[in-house]
Amino acid sequence: MNILNNYTTVFIDRDGTIGGNGHYQSLNDFELFPYALSSIARLKAHGMSVFALSNQTHIEKGDMNYYDFFNSLIRMGFDDAFICPHSEQTNCNCRKPKKGLIEQAHRKYNFQNKQSIIIGDRFSSDIQLAQNCQMLGIHVATGKFEPQYFIDNQNHQKKNIITVQNLENAVNYVLSN
Template sequence: MAYWQAVFIDRDGTIGGTGRFLHPRDFVLFPGAQESINSLKRAGLKVFAFTNQNRISRGAATVEEFISQFNTYGFDDSFICPHGKYEGCNCRKPKPGMLFAAAEKYGLDLSRCVVIGDVGDTDMLAAHFAGAKKVLVRTGWGEGSLSVDRDKWKEVEPDFIASDINEAVKWVLERNS
């Protein structure tokens, strides 16, 4: 039986892109990212997109365009915060609202879930607040999260620091029994 119930994966800078907003039609996965997502699914894990996309609230893209993109990659569901930084929602990372919504919808024990992301002061803090495992990738904003911006999340340590999504998924799968 698998130990992990689900893996939440950030989009920009984690599975592809640059770390900055890219419209779904312009977004390109990193080499091996699709196979890594497929590997998680073959292992029987739920795989969820977990992303802040404030450009939705500004009309640059729609929630439906993101959901369609994530469906194409094989994600089981998408948890997307469309709100701007100052809109006061409970879903925008570092708040753990998207993780709590997924836990409620799918009956998850978040201590048996993993968050993979590239930003310490959003992805890692949300995971920490929800009690999930934290895997930081060095792609996207990852290197900066570990150096220049480390003071923004200094109370939290990632459970693993991976070079990229492929190494992160390998770590998850090695600990899945």
């Protein structure tokens, strides 16, 4: 393993983080940001495990097939994907910001939360999950606009939260720290 820093595991959200605009888009309509695949590859080249992490209500609604969605993420270079297929009304334990997807990952892989990162575009789900699991949360400004009412902006560093412009900047941060 060729890890340059203390981080071993990175979870990355799909919608608004690796592409799209933060809202649901079908597999055919979803467009990756130009730097998304190379960003995933750079993390893996440094010995990190890189997992997709996504809430996909449209699977439960029948608008998307779970396995087609999962396989699309694997084709992008992710080592594995942890997907909540439920709507908020289902009240499952896997919908971000609940810890269920991270618990699923722990059942399959050996990693420490304190050496893990969640990169995403939403404070209310991605960054809140990072907080709930005591992981570094890296917020990217490329997805759905969301007020920062969950996080006190002046205490980002103290609360283990970083805000960057996009996934490429997030990966640069990870690889330099």
